[in-house]
Amino acid sequence: MADERALDEVVRFTSELIRIDTTNRGGGDCRERPAAEYAAERLAGAGLEPTLLERTPGRTNVVARIEGTDPSAPGLLVHGHLDVVPAQADEWSVHPFSGEIRDGVVWGRGAVDMKNMDAMILAVVRAWAREGVRPRRDVVVAFTADEEASAEDGSGFLADRHAHLFEGCTEGVSEAGAYTFHDGAGRRIYPIAAGERGTAWLKLTARGRAGHGSRVNRENAVTRLAAAVTRIGAHEWPLRLTPTVRAALTELAALYGIEADLDDVDGLLRNLGPAAALVEPTVRNSANPTVLEAGYKVNVIPGQAVAFVDGRYLPGGEDEFRATLDRLTGPDVDWEFHHREVALQAPVDSPTFAGMRAAVEEFAPEGHVVPFCMPGGTDAKQFSRLGITGYGFTPLELPEGYDYQAMFHGVDERVPAEALHFGVRVLDRFLRTA
Template sequence: MADARALEEVVEFTRDLVRFDTTNRGGGDGNEREAAEYAAEKLAEAGLEPVILEKAPNRSNVVARLEGTDPEAPALLVHGHLDVVPAAAADWSVDPFSGEVDADGMLWGRGTIDMKGMDAMMLAAVREWAREGVRPRRSIVFAFTADEEAEAEYGSGYLAEAHAGLFEGCTEGISESGGFTFHSGGMRLYPIAAGERGTAWLELTARGRAGHGSKANPDNAVSKLAGAIARIGAHEWPLRVTPVVEAAVAELAALHGVEPDYADLRGLQEAAQLVESTLRNSANPTVLEAGYKVNVIPEHARAEVDGRVVPGGEAEFEATMDELCGPDVAWRYAHRERPLTAPVDSPTFAAMRAAIQRFDPEGHPVPFCMSGGTDAKQFSRLGIAGYGFSPLALPPEFGYGKLAHGVDERVPVEGLRFGLRVLEDFLRNA
């Protein structure tokens, strides 16, 4: 069990990591170097031999391996990203990179939830083991990555492509977006991710005949594109229930005392939020670009669409986009990552359940599928099955999904300490 020093260090490390401005603005604009050096230093002090790896200057990743006691056991990857999404200081109650702890025991700052708190737990657990002379049963590879908040080109994608040997023997991995408290129907649920919808970011283009805005022009690129975007926005995607979502709905329905009903999730109360976005494919128009003057019909029009695809839904997604765009609008993948699924009946999933229930006996761990994605997509190229498990205790008034990427992101200090206890217990016993 996490000792007193580890429980203090997890708070200290979270504060320190928040104070490194690792904002990822996309397009290669980011700098994780100082945070990576910090993590590497803490790992080295615990007796590990971390390496810092970069595809481009200052886009830094850290990888270190801790050998387990059972050489026959498959290795486990534990990964967390160091970059964060932008934070507009004028919108925040505090400096988003202050790492301030207030009188109510809240630790404030960009990344406290997504996901420097988990990074701190990883460091604190390793250091506790070093003090106690503990080695886990399974060998563990710890990875602190860059660029997760963009396309992972400089982070997990680079590591999986250029440094696959560092992950030799890893069959499973854990990372963000699971194991946090979710309150529903007076119960404390702990959703553990065993799947992710695939990423399908699209670029749509239409070409027409340029001309004067006062003249009749049936070959208008803007009109063509607007029609396709309207069809995409209005499309009702059919139900596609994957095994992970089926397991999630079954457990949530049983806990809420109702029968599973995919067409009407109201019986799941607040917990409907955990599954409603993963029952089908989706495509949301997000960007429109066309024209440069009100009286000029442009030759080109462009749009971007955020598509997400359930496991097994790729063919349906592509056929539907062909139909909705029609002959006058072309579409292509601007960025694409595969959907993921991992077994919910594995010993690893059972160990995650057990670790949560050991520290919250009245809590209910449940499987779910993420609507978005994580670095697990890139590591899946190495045959690593990914789970979302970054445990965190949150009070009823908190919402994990609202605070991650949101204004005034913050985390309860005691929630971090709970997370460390659960994570350390799982890693020791997995």
């Protein structure tokens, strides 16, 4: 089991990593190198030989391998990203890059997404070095850049240009699963991710006839775009169940002692109460308009208008997604992928999933582990190019009333120190025996 020093280190590492501002605004100005050097120094202190890799100067990734005791066993990738989304300091109770530790809670951007997991990995690896522990299978540790944008400088670059560093790895774990979900009725649920919806960020372009704002214009690009955006935003996507979501619904129904009627999913979700939130975002494709760009003067009708849409599609749902967008945009608006990544699905009956379940249950015996599909995406998408099956496993034991999902990209992001201690213990247990 991880020692007391590891429990102290995980809190300190989380705080110190938060203090390294690695804000990724998506324009290429992020610099993860200081955080990468921080991680590499601590890996080296554990006797490892970390490799620092860059596609773009300053956009640094770190990779290290821990040799297992069974050379015939497939390798396991454990990865976390170093970049974070922006934070407006005047909206926060503390400075978002202070890493302040107050009343047993670590505050700051990245406390949950996901410098906490980076710190857990470092703390576990260093504890192993002190104890002389080697895992059964090779464990490849990776800290990546650019996850909060395109991943082109991070996991995409590593998968495309440095695949040899991940040789032998068949599975990987990263964000964001195995956290405590309180259902309001005394149950503690620990969802472990075994799938992700695909990413389909779209650019819509409407073209029309430019002209004076005072004249009738039946070819107004803004009007055409607005109509298409309204249709997309109002569209009711049909229900589609993937194997992971079916497994989630079946296990949740059993937990609540109700029939798993998969022919009436909406009714089943109503009967699950608050726990339905674990499944609802992943029973359908989705498309949410997020950005509008048009015009430059109030009395000038522009010849072009642009919108961006955050689309997500289920495993196996990309063809339906494309066809639906063709219909919703209509003949006067073109659309293209601004950024696209695959949907993922991982088996829930694998030894690795069983190992994650057992590790959580050892330290949270009152908990109920269930599989779920993440509505968003992670670096597991890029690593899937190497044949690596990805799971979401960032264990945290959280108190009731702590809104875990609201911490992602939210104001006053924070994580209890006790949650980090739980994460180190569970991650250590899983990785030793995986």
